[in-house]
Amino acid sequence: MKRILIAGCEQEISSFNPLPSRYEDFSIAAGEALIAAHSEADSCISGFLDSFSDRTDLTLVPVIAAAACSAGPLSAEGFERLSREILTAIDATTSDGVDAIYLSLHGAMGAIDEPDPEGFLLESIRAMVGPDAPIVISLDLHGILTDRMLRNCDAIAVFHTYPHNDFTSTGQRAARLMKAILDIGARPVMARIFIPALVRGPELITETGLYGKIIDRAKTMEDTGEALSAAVLIGNPFTDAPELGSQSLVITDNDPVLAERLALELAQAFWRDHEHMLADLVPLPDALAEIGTRRGPFTLTDAADAISSGASGDSNAILAGLVEANYAGSALIPIVDAPAAAKAHAAGLGARLRLSLGGTVDPKRFPPLELMVEVESLWDGKYTHEVSRMPVHAGPTAVLKHDNIRIIVVTQPVFMMDRAIFLAHGLDPETADIIAVKSPGAAVRYFTFAKKNFVLDIPGSTSANLPSLGHSVCSRPMFPLDDHVTFEPVVQHYPLDERSAA
Template sequence: MRNILIVECMQEISSFNPVPSEYENFEIERGGALFGQRGKNTAIGGALSVFEGAEGIGIVPTFAARAGSAGLLSAAGWSRLSGELLAAVGERIDEVDGIYVSLHGAMGADGELDPEGHLLAEIRKMAGPDKPIVISLDLHGILTDRMIRQADAMAIYHTYPHVDFADTGARAARLLLDLMQGGRRPTIARAVIPALVRGDELITRTGCYGDLIRECQRLEREGRALAAGIMIGNPFTDVPELCSQVIVITDDDPDTAAAEAERLASEFWPMRHRMQGKLIALDRAIAQARTIEGTVCFTDAADATSSGATGDSNSILRALRDAGYPKRVLAQIVDPAAAEAAHRAGVGATIEVTLGGAMDPERFQPMPVKAQVKLLSDGSGRLETMRLALDAGPTAVLAFDNVTVVVMSRSVSLFDRAMYFANGLNPVDFDLVVVKSPHTEYAMYDQWVEKNFNIDAPGATSADIRQLGHTICARPMFPLDDIDGFVAQANLYHRH
């Protein structure tokens, strides 16, 4: 019997969110509780399906921590989280023959801007040089030199909007089982691209980024690469190694690994201009929405909680009110004080509160409203694709004028319709729906709305990357800087 240790630590942060995240933001699973992900569309769920189907494999679950996107993790929160995770790993690591680590890749903590690199380095120290470590990563992660030096191989998401969570975990699991058989000598090529990207061309189903991802998939399917992927980083995580990058892993074939990584990086570079957010001014979007029959979507990517924003932007609501937009509006906002006032007053009551600016008052001024409390809930929901639980805390549905708004106490991912559905609301019943995510899966909105407007609004995750204020990432970096020439060069890594 060969044993495999499983550990997970996942969070994505925005350095431009003024509210730090804390240990309490994380949902923690210990030991056998990780088996609760069995059958779910998560990385661990996919890995379990492979490990449990393999003969002679024992599973040693240790620790899983997952938090919604938010601001930089506090020093105290990071100290406690990393300490508990590493202690849990240390208790069982001598029992195992291989290690699977599920990561996002875009964490950041006060005093440690490469948390995943730190965790992997400490796990490698405990494991020794010979036990294989395979990791899985979100394509928005920031894979650092320190991370690569600890890992034998990695599997990277191939879809955006992400639907291949379990598939990526399964690919990582198969890689680990393959390495544990012996005989493989993974060679990792990394080609760094000095570009930060956003926009519709990143949708892998339709965009030019997806065309390059399919080249990575071809390399894997043809057997020329053990794994391949293109990571575009999270442009809101301002850390030293923020970038886009190509990763190609071969079996002791450095020439192929380097050549393919450099080829894909060279093809990516001229597409960087296409891979930028194309935004519409809010007043123009409102004017056009007035004239459109059928539902329209206002995408507020600048306040995307799944990318690390606060979720308390009222910019669109304020502009709609000021413009006298007359049709039915559905929106979401994070405002714990307003939610608390609604719960105190009860269903049916009329309350006077302010909405917005609860966490990021420098960007958003509180907006006074007189609203009726239509519904109260505990804020629980479940993501449509991953089926993971959401907990937005005490939540209220408020109605004022022509607006219905779901007011939450805590930030949760809003890249689907889960919190609308959980509070008895269906977007198809409204004329204008605000979505606080840069993209959603096609069927959720784009398949049926008349028009999806990508709104130019302020926020900690604005697609107008140049105005965010990066101070830490390497420079020059497109589009923060003009770069005249770029020649792709791959660095090679061999652990053995």
């Protein structure tokens, strides 16, 4: 009976977040605990598992999966320990034989001294299992697909939606690739084209934007059978790595000529529109002037401090702007501030105290702001994401009231890609005039009730004002970091070794 090993390692980082993440930031599930962790989740692993639920001719072996909230680069010590734990678990399982491996990865992970953690893991796993066991992976479309990754896997399924709502279906597409290899003897060949562009803005919303039309073509390639898999990855522009950029990827069954033609089609379509795929950012004073005294709700998107993209979450820029403007409406603002949360819990419900808010991680960008606040409510920070149905552990949490502004202060950085940070703490965003949204894509999915969304031009380690960040590692020239960037497509074909198609 064939054995398919299941494993994963997922984190997205911002190289511009000054605080490294740690091994302790990862949630790790091994064996049957991995199955339990994904049984009710909207995740790639759950989709992959479900796709094989009716198969009696093979065994799915849950090995280990690690995941962490987006953050700064993983410390060298943290990655050494994490990678050793993952590889040791896989190595122990392969001793009973392995026919195939599925890995749920992100693609925009980064560690100090290791800019390509996913490539390192894949290379190490390939060395363990040899050249013949197929390795199928799934990736976020913000992944940075590297040469080392492509050399050490057989097929890849990539998200097709942004904001992401196809976690489960991407896992199912990965399972379809695995079935094609194991059941009908498919021999995947890949064509990849690097595109020297970093993009960030509303045209990337796949339901409505220009990028979505290109992804629709990739989906059609898969749906009609032209390709086993097709994607355009846009990278995470905040993970400053040597192979950062955008790229097209097409996988066919032993037809490299077709894979090249389709990859060129996608890459050229993307390049035609790339200049339009930047955010139209609004200065905070201009947004507040337009809102004026009107009743909301209005959303202020703070993509510059998007924890889901790797930011620190401790920005107080919107809070400071509202205070400076003497804004009279009601507002909801989440912020990561462990000292403030601790002081609020120590003071207790109803206490009034003067707190320093923001800038606990990134004070150069966010000078701490002192305010008088009232402790309105206290929480343990445990709730569930809307976006994935996965549990949240934000640590001790407090809702603080300053005049008409409510500040949700959490201890740990957590994804804020939906309404859960508000609803879980007794706050209804539909009743507020202004809601600060620390996610570039959340407003169009979960805050559609807002009269208008403003994407702000404010500081942060995930700012869509990309030239302001200070990239120093990625290849150059690169749009929009440099002027007059040109694109001459170069197709790279995989596999390159003895597993190559005849």
